[in-house]
Amino acid sequence: MKATLKIGLLATAVAGSIALVGVANSQDSLPQGVTTIKVAPPSKDHPLTELYSGWHFRSPETQALQQDDFDNPGFLWVERGEELWKKVDGEAGKSCASCHNDASKSMKGVGSQMPKWDAKLKRPLTMEQRINSCRTNNMKAPEWKWESDNMLSMTSYIRNQSRGMPVNVQVDGPMKEWADKGKKLYYTRVGQLDMSCANCHEANYGKYIRADHLSQGQSNGFPLYRLKWQKLGSLHRRFSGCMKNIRAVPYKRGSDEFVALEIYLAHRGKGLQVETPAVRQ
Amino acid sequence: MRLINRRETLVLAGAAGAAFMLAPHAAFSAAGDAQALVTKFTGGKTASDGKVTLQMPEIAENGNTVPLTVSIDSPMTKDNYVKRVLIVAEGNPRPEVATFNFSPMSGTAEASTRMRLAKTQNVVAVAEMSDGSFHKVKRQVKVTIGGCGG
């Protein structure tokens, strides 16, 4: 009885949210390494009329943390990734650099297109999964855990090489089925609070839920430094957090559901520039 | 006068319960604890207003990382400089935040950092000058809780 009352009240609060709040940031300032935080939607039938990076919705102080690469704590992980890139690891006696040489050249444009279809495995792979595939098969090195500092350092380092480039995931051919599955998940209500991603991020972006300024839930800045986490974290961690917030049992990191959702989100945010490592609240 | 109905009582109780659960064993300090730290810092001397500015956001989007810049108007010469600045948070579980120690080599008496604020509260900066005088400033920072408790 108590739970129903609280949910009812909360639902009322969300439905009757406060008036649309004008976003405070100036158009002259931008995160370092990108030239725009607002783009036109990639197609006419897109549910949003314009695409905004999550940076757009944050307070000036949070935005400032992403305007200087030194001030941005996310770079602690990017720099660690740069070290790991050159480090020999595994029985094959190789480092990433042994095959991929200079990451700033070989990895440019790679992160912006992830997740990508793997013809051998007949499924898409996220950056984390691709790294572990390389480690296992080519380096004969043990896999890294999804949310480990090693993995976060490497994913942020690689995706940082695409910073400023437009998100450009391919969802044709065999990827379409996964993108469609992700889309279905995006619009499905779950949890005790019975909400879908769209309830907040499509129907109410720009408004406040309690004291949080709702973004469009775009993924172009991931992996990113979240003030709440006080460290860098993955997109699947954020998915998990969101699901817990609405009192749903979250899917696991690297699960088919989260991979599908990641693909759909990248497709939904196509054209926005990669900002890794972004800074959010 | 309207009586609080059962529905509202449950919400209030829930909210109070939730607030307590945030820090079950951290008794939040009162402004008095912060004052004790300031008194210890000044050795009982009065700290006058002026000279010190404390730059902080009006609303902190997340209490874990709140930027702070403290700045004291001083020529910073060997004969006239800021020795140290105490920062205290009146509403944190423990009020002490940091003490910045300057020297005539500093050039300016200005320093920035990022701090943790447990809730909406006042932050106080007290500066000790080389001539033994003290100056202070206080400002309120609102700390918000995100949507859906996230």
Add this chain to the structure above:
Amino acid sequence: MAGKTKPRVKVPKTAAKGDVVTIKTLISHKMETGLRKDKKTGKVVPRNIIKKFLVKFDGEDVFSVDIDPAISANPYFQFTMKAEKTGEFEFVWIDDKGETFSKKSKLTVN
């Protein structure tokens, strides 16, 4: 960050005599307050923070911070120094266990 406490500094390499230079520093560290409880064991996670930050120039103390747990994770400090002569900065961070992390940087003053 898992096992590696990394310091970073942003210091100009050259300056004109009398200029006030701005220095930024960042070090990766959890800054465990000692107030948190481990979700699994229910036990209090012991305090472990960087408690002191020192800046020396040619061996002389320029600036330092006495740090409490209320300073955010990955502590950041920005401050200034008046450039008088060419020399070397030494930045030192000391944690609760007495372990030190340091970084040096040369400054040429014209």
